Amino acid sequence: MQIRILVTGGTFDKEYNELTGELYFQATHTRDMLRLGRCLLDVEIETLMMIDSLDMTDADREIVARSCAQCEESRIVITHGTDTMVETARAIAAVVRDKTIVLTGAMVPYAFGSSDGLFNLGSALSFAQLLPPGVYVAMNGQHFEWDRVRKNTATGVFERV
Amino acid sequence: MQIRILVTGGTFDKEYNELTGELYFQATHTRDMLRLGRCLLDVEIETLMMIDSLDMTDADREIVARSCAQCEESRIVITHGTDTMVETARAIAAVVRDKTIVLTGAMVPYAFGSSDGLFNLGSALSFAQLLPPGVYVAMNGQHFEWDRVRKNTATGVFERV
Amino acid sequence: MQIRILVTGGTFDKEYNELTGELYFQATHTRDMLRLGRCLLDVEIETLMMIDSLDMTDADREIVARSCAQCEESRIVITHGTDTMVETARAIAAVVRDKTIVLTGAMVPYAFGSSDGLFNLGSALSFAQLLPPGVYVAMNGQHFEWDRVRKNTATGVFERV
Amino acid sequence: MQIRILVTGGTFDKEYNELTGELYFQATHTRDMLRLGRCLLDVEIETLMMIDSLDMTDADREIVARSCAQCEESRIVITHGTDTMVETARAIAAVVRDKTIVLTGAMVPYAFGSSDGLFNLGSALSFAQLLPPGVYVAMNGQHFEWDRVRKNTATGVFERV
Secondary structure (H helix, E strand, O other): OEEEEEEEEOHHHEEEEOOOOEEEEOOOOHHHHHHHOOOOOEEEEEEEEEEOHHHOOHHHHHHHHHHHHHOOOOEEEEEOOOOOHHHHHHHHHOOOOOOEEEEEOOOOOHHHOOOOHHHHHHHHHHHHHHOOOEEEEEEOOEEEEHHHEEEEOOOOEEEEO | OEEEEEEEEOHHHEEEOOOOOOEEEOOOOHHHHHHHOOOOOEEEEEEEEEEOHHHOOHHHHHHHHHHHHHOOOOEEEEEOOOOOHHHHHHHHHOOOOOOEEEEEOOOOOHHHOOOOHHHHHHHHHHHHHHOOOEEEEEEOOEEEEHHHEEEEOOOOEEEEO | OEEEEEEEEOHHHEEEEOOOOEEEEOOOOHHHHHHHOOOOOEEEEEEEEEEOHHHOOHHHHHHHHHHHHHOOOOEEEEEOOOOOHHHHHHHHHOOOOOOEEEEEOOOOOHHHOOOOHHHHHHHHHHHHHHOOOEEEEEEOOEEEEHHHEEEEOOOOEEEEO | OEEEEEEEEOHHHEEEEOOOOEEEEOOOOHHHHHHHOOOOOEEEEEEEEEEOHHHOOHHHHHHHHHHHHHOOOOEEEEEOOOOOHHHHHHHHHOOOOOOEEEEEOOOOOHHHOOOOHHHHHHHHHHHHHHOOOEEEEEEOOEEEEHHHEEEEOOOOEEEEO
16 A cells, blocks of 8 residues: 655744754655654655745645645645644545545654654554545644644644534 | 553663663653654553563563553553564453554664654554554554564564565 | 853754744753763853844843953853854953953754754863963854954854954 | 864764664764864864774774874874773873873763763864863863873763872
């Protein structure tokens, strides 16, 4: 069973620019993270965009949804900024019905050493192998159907609605 | 749904003794790892022993199996050294039939900074929520039924048999 | 011989706010860094301010200079943002002549795991023990008299002038 | 001013073998550490041996002393296991009199993420630039003349005698 990982950026992949002191995107760390996790799943990594999810437009979400629909894999993990993760999940659910799609992200950039990203990636890849078709958010060790979750912006935590 | 985490030691929890230059066990890092992963699952952590799995005796395995049988949770994750993980899984499977039990571990100690442990813990906790009753090994992003897996000691990798 | 460490903030002590995605200051990491370095020097740590050195005003520099002049130690290390480190050094040199004062900083926050801060702190504390009275910048393993150095903003490197 | 770094192994450079669970030596991390510290000193790194200092023989010490005597640099930093660091310093002092030689090491391997090595390396390189000719040990932010120091094996700390 092959799993496709679609990369969209988000905190997951942010880096620190030591000349400007700002956070920015370079290449994704997904491959490094899979290596660190000694992951032996058959995964195909595809970078769709490298952006902050607050900057994600409807056109960007259409790209993500179309990539989900058109790829040959039926199990997909999407790395995504947490702020608009649920919106993108909704956009995907509107057009893809027969695949298991799990969105995940991180509260702290992987490059900063104390990130939740590795935990979430292990979790999302595992959920993606077992959940029935649908669009899900996997954060904090939990999984939620896309229309049953929201991010609590005060606490940074995803909670069931 | 509450999940019980049974800690037995293994590479997961090894530390470096800077006076002797040897690896040893102190307290488990499981709670730190869950905090790092921002895990919000309802977990109960219980340390059964802190030993290298090569030193695990039949009596130790009996303790692990009995703890699985007697705890009130029906979903259990066990942190365990990789060398004899499959043997312990067999000992548990002999006495527990109606619970979902997932053994996991690490190739590199969590305290050493570049460990696969966080990935594996996220993965094992996710598998434990979805798999039907049975005893499983979760490593490398994969899961195996206990009687369909062995550790390849040459490569350090768990493979299907 | 006691050494005073004056903390002013700078990249050294920046942290990542996982709710806003911005960098900010909390408490200094200096004590943690000394513990990690197993430092056994007799040091007194004093936090003067926690700010980005681009935000440092003349009034702030006066506070730093006065603290150097008034403390009882004759050997002082100052942690400081790199952008205006030389300006602060000049302000100190204008009023303190009989002490050895070494400013240091970091290009990457200590909290991000791959920081040059620990190297620089070890270096600055060592220079402070041996250099004659004067005001110095210690970065990149090197030391410079305050009026013989500038930060090359294109490369992020301190160079002799 | 060029500084020569002579590598002999020691805890500094130990790594974790994830197949055997034992510590071993591969290549030195010195270059990586200098890169992390953004070190811009003109250094020449030479690996003499990669051994635990408890395994160091008189013949090994002779190699170290001869390398100090014969290299063209007059300022030298030696990375060394802490257990017999003072013995090697004595062997060097017996044959080299006109150079500044600083031995340093680490209590925790650099590869383990929470090492004192980076602090010590920054410290040793700084001491080596300023100290007069002699053989010194630099640990814990301090420096000692070779015949005025011993390692307290109970505490792991170098102390003046």
